[in-house]
Amino acid sequence: TMTRHEWAAEVRRLARERDAVILAHNYQRPEIQDVADHTGDSLGLSRLASTVEASTIVFCGVHFMAETAKILAPEKTVLLPDPNAGCSLADTITAEDVRAWRSDHPDAVVVAYVNTSAAVKAETDICCTSSNAADVVRSVPEDTEILFLPDQFLGAHVKRITGRDNIHVWMGECHVHAGIDGGTLRERVAEDPDAELYVHPECGCATSALYMVGAGVVPEERVRVLSTGGMLSAAKEAEADKVLIATETGMLHQLRNANPTTAFEPVNSRAECHYMKMITADKLLGTLREGTSEITVDEDTAARARRAVERMVAIGT
Ligand code: 13P
Ligand code: SF4
Numbered sequence: 001t002m003t004r005h006e007w008a009a010e011v012r013r014l015a016r017e018r019d020a021v022i023l024a025h026n027y028q029r030p031e032i033q034d035v036a037d038h039t040g041d042s043l044g045l046s047r048l049a050s051t052v053e054a055s056t057i058v059f060c061g062v063h064f065m066a067e068t069a070k071i072l073a074p075e076k077t078v079l080l081p082d083p084n085a086g087c088s089l090a091d092t093i094t095a096e097d098v099r100a101w102r103s104d105h106p107d108a109v110v111v112a113y114v115n116t117s118a119a120v121k122a123e124t125d126i127c128c129t130s131s132n133a134a135d136v137v138r139s140v141p142e143d144t145e146i147l148f149l150p151d152q153f154l155g156a157h158v159k160r161i162t163g164r165d166n167i168h169v170w171m172g173e174c175h176v177h178a179g180i181d182g183g184t185l186r187e188r189v190a191e192d193p194d195a196e197l198y199v200h201p202e203c204g205c206a207t208s209a210l211y212m213v214g215a216g217v218v219p220e221e222r223v224r225v226l227s228t229g230g231m232l233s234a235a236k237e238a239e240a241d242k243v244l245i246a247t248e249t250g251m252l253h254q255l256r257n258a259n260p261t262t263a264f265e266p267v268n269s270r271a272e273c274h275y276m277k278m279i280t281a282d283k284l285l286g287t288l289r290e291g292t293s294e295i296t297v298d299e300d301t302a303a304r305a306r307r308a309v310e311r312m313v314a315i316g317t
Contacts, residue, residue: 007281008035013131020079021054022284023069025061026228027250027276032060032284037086038217039254041229044128046309049073053074058287061281064090066295067118071302071309081283085275089115089202092172093150098123100148105168108145111136112308113154115174117299120304122264127312130201130227135211137167139315153177157201157225159214160210174202180246180268182208188244188267189218195265196240197223198231200247205267209246231255238262248273 002010012035015022023045026034033039038048040063047071049057056077058071059066064087066080098120102110113122113133121127137158140146146167148155153198155169181204189197189212197218206225212218226234226249235243235255239262245251247269259294287293297305 004031006088007031007285009188011035011285012263014285015058016139017020018056018229018288018291019054020056020058020288021048021052024058024233024275024278025065025250026254027248028060028279029081029250029277029281030093031281032279033253035284036060041129041131041227041232043107043131043227044229046072046114047313049076049078060284060285060289061085062087062090062275064115064117068114068121068309070295070297071118071121071305074297074299078292078295079197080293081280081287082278082293083295085278086114087174087275088176089113089151089172089174090120091116091158093120093170095119095123098149101149101168101170105116105145106145108168109140110147112142112149112150113151116150118301118305121308122301123304125306125311127308129312130229132312132315133201133316136165140294142169146219147235151202151281153204153206154201155182157206158192159242160207169211174273175203176248176271178204180271181205184210184268185209185246192219192242192244194246195222195242196238196242197267198234198246199223199267200228201225203246205246232258234262235259236264243270246275247271250265250276260278263282 017175022036023041024033046068054268058079064083064286149170150172152171159167184201185205213220235258242263244267
């Protein structure tokens with residue numbers, strides 16, 4: 001058996017041999033985050049996929065992320081160390097569902113969160129991420145109906161901050177973030193009433209966090225609704241003694257590395273995504289050795305999905 005150090009050296013050697021770059025999402029296991037060339041949020045990693053020089057991308061994340069990388073970098077080989085690493089949120093809607101929903105609202109603009117399959121993206125008009133969802137919605141003329149999918153909590157958040165009531169929201173959810181609910185948040189805040197709060201908008205408690213601000217339980221300046229990339233930027237500048245983190249617990253590794261003088265603690269310590277954790281040290285090594293688990297997207301689907309992603313990028317967020 002290898003030590004962790006030997007494993008990391010072997011991973012780096014095989015990556016060089018294969019002309020591969022290793023990308024890891026912020027929810028990956030710590031050892032995977034540490035061995036990767038780049039760690040980041042889902043959109044940041046997809047953007048990197050199209051700009052890195054390497055001919056192969058080993059995507060340590062989940063299936064829809066590897067697909068998004070392939071859509072943006074069709075000439076590259078994209079490997080996902082476990083092809084069964086899915087996403088409960090992406091699974092709440094199919095391409096057929098989008099077509100049926102659109103046929104009930106033929107004049108609506110369809111806005112899809114990046115946590116969707118390539119087939120679903122191909123049926124949508126414009127993509128968004130957790131950091132730019134409100135800007136994407138504002139780019140749609142005010143009198144045009146919007147079908148927002150698939151996350152109900154992100155959808156509710158966007159409705160609230162844009163003040164638009166002509167947004168229909170798909171009732172999907174991520175089981176991990178839905179479990180970080182209002183009750184859990186209220187209990188955690190009661191234990192640490194002076195802490196700051198970073199809340200991912202997929203959380204069941206995203207609405208409760210803003211109600212708590214409204215009710216004067218927590219001052220407005222202490223609560224921020226952020227993507228995982230946004231959390232990391234905020235953490236680098238944080239001056240608080242303690243920040244409570246409402247998202248998947250893998251995020252804590254990056255936050256603690258970025259700022260050792262602030263304590264980052266989970267709102268719900270059981271909020272772990274088992275799909276993300278399917279990418280293990282052994283599987284990463286296996287993929288690098290064998291070149292297995294290649295992710296492909298058929299050309300027509302990729303071309304239609306790329307339009308939706310590029311429209312998002314074009315609005316400059
Ligand atoms: P971001 O990294 O884009 O914030 O996404 C969070 C998430 O749940 C990805 O699965
Ligand atoms: Fe999907 Fe939720 Fe896991 Fe992210 S944390 S990959 S949204 S199941």
